[in-house]
Amino acid sequence: MSLDDEAARRWRLILGGESADGIGCSLTLSDGRMDRALQALYDSDRKGGLGSSAPNVSRWLGDIREYFPTSVVQVLQRDAIERLDMTRLLMEPEVLDSLKPDVHLVADLIAMSGMIPAKTRDTARQVVRKVVNELLAKLAEPTRQSVQGALNRAARNRRPRHNDIDWPRTIRANLKNYQPDYQTVIPEVRYGYGRRRQSMRHIILCIDQSGSMAASVVYSAIFGAVLATLPSVTTSLVVFDTAVIDLTDQLEDPIDLLFSVRLGGGTDINGAVGYCQQLVRSPQDTVFVLISDLFEGGVETEFMRRATNMVASGMQFVTLLALSDEGAPAYNAELAGRLATLGVPAFACTPDKFPALMAAAIERRDLRELVEMRK
Numbered sequence: 001m002s003l004d005d006e007a008a009r010r011w012r013l014i015l016g017g018e019s020a021d022g023i024g025c026s027l028t029l030s031d032g033r034m035d036r037a038l039q040a041l042y043d044s045d046r047k048g049g050l051g052s053s054a055p056n057v058s059r060w061l062g063d064i065r066e067y068f069p070t071s072v073v074q075v076l077q078r079d080a081i082e083r084l085d086m087t088r089l090l091m092e093p094e095v096l097d098s099l100k101p102d103v104h105l106v107a108d109l110i111a112m113s114g115m116i117p118a119k120t121r122d123t124a125r126q127v128v129r130k131v132v133n134e135l136l137a138k139l140a141e142p143t144r145q146s147v148q149g150a151l152n153r154a155a156r157n158r159r160p161r162h163n164d165i166d167w168p169r170t171i172r173a174n175l176k177n178y179q180p181d182y183q184t185v186i187p188e189v190r191y192g193y194g195r196r197r198q199s200m201r202h203i204i205l206c207i208d209q210s211g212s213m214a215a216s217v218v219y220s221a222i223f224g225a226v227l228a229t230l231p232s233v234t235t236s237l238v239v240f241d242t243a244v245i246d247l248t249d250q251l252e253d254p255i256d257l258l259f260s261v262r263l264g265g266g267t268d269i270n271g272a273v274g275y276c277q278q279l280v281r282s283p284q285d286t287v288f289v290l291i292s293d294l295f296e297g298g299v300e301t302e303f304m305r306r307a308t309n310m311v312a313s314g315m316q317f318v319t320l321l322a323l324s325d326e327g328a329p330a331y332n333a334e335l336a337g338r339l340a341t342l343g344v345p346a347f348a349c350t351p352d353k354f355p356a357l358m359a360a361a362i363e364r365r366d367l368r369e370l371v372e373m374r375k
């Protein structure tokens with residue numbers, strides 16, 4: 001096939017039959033089935049769509065998985081759910097079992113968890129578990145390595161007592177100070193093993209569970225579960241809308257945690273931050289991560305007062321507008337600007353960058369530098 005023929009084929013599939021009849025491109029049998037799958041979705045107002053039955057939808061889902069790569073299948077599924085209102089059909093086990101699981105599908109199932117009938121509940125949990133396990137396999141080890149490395153660096157003691165000196169490391173660092181006349185090293189800097197504490201940092205994840213933050217809730221649950229496995233970290237996970245729910249005791253099973261979330265509703269950031277303040281025991285050892293688009297439905301002036309006090313106490317305060325692959329959502333730019341004046345930049349973070357962000361927060365590095373590097 002020439003380049004011109006391939007270009008005509010692609011335009012025919014993009015434009016559909018009515019718009020492309022004049023370009024003189026005929027489709028193969030395989031391309032015709034691909035075209036009908038796209039037509040059922042994007043010309044649904046004229047062609048009757050996918051129909052209203054689970055078998056029709058299951059056949060269509062099988063077709064798109066046969067003819068399109070995974071990344072395109074996920075886009076088509078998302079468009080079908082939004083354009084054709086497939087919410088009811090998602091409650092059918094045969095439809096749900098045919099879908100390509102991804103974070104967005106998990107978010108949809110979480111949002112509908114209270115309506116899922118008994119016959120579909122097991123299938124829904126299996127779908128969520130598959131996505132969660134895939135994300136854990138991808139994100140768990142980088143998170144552990146980054147956080148544990150940061151904790152080790154934070155524990156190093158430059159003024160150790162004699163019994164705590166790390167002699168091999170101290171000697172290596174001071175070899176330049178070797179004195180031939182005395183045949184010894186004069187140490188300018190001493191390195192110690194640091195204080196051994198059961199928990200070096202308390203990480204609090206405070207997550208907005210309004211509908212726009214759905215993907216962020218999923219990723220936050222994953223990271224919270226991973227952090228909870230680290231012996232040097234105490235992890236708390238709190239979700240909020242107009243009410244505050246502490247899900248820390250469910251971190252061992254992110255599946256149960258996700259099905260405890262209730263996406264949607266209003267937003268009371270001030271109330272959630274106030275609750276999290278009660279969890280803090282040692283501000284200097286606390287990393288507080290607020291994940292929200294900052295559209296405050298509570299008392300904004302009170303929230304800013306709390307934020308000011310938290311920063312002044314020595315707590316490391318992080319604000320993420322999103323924790324997802326979707327970029328920054330619509331957010332309250334005015335409130336984000338006011339937080340920035342406290343030294344608390346607000347920015348979106350992709351899941352693959354979150355481990356490095358947590359390492360920077362644990363080491364108490366200036367997060368504004370991290371934001372500049374991302375631009």
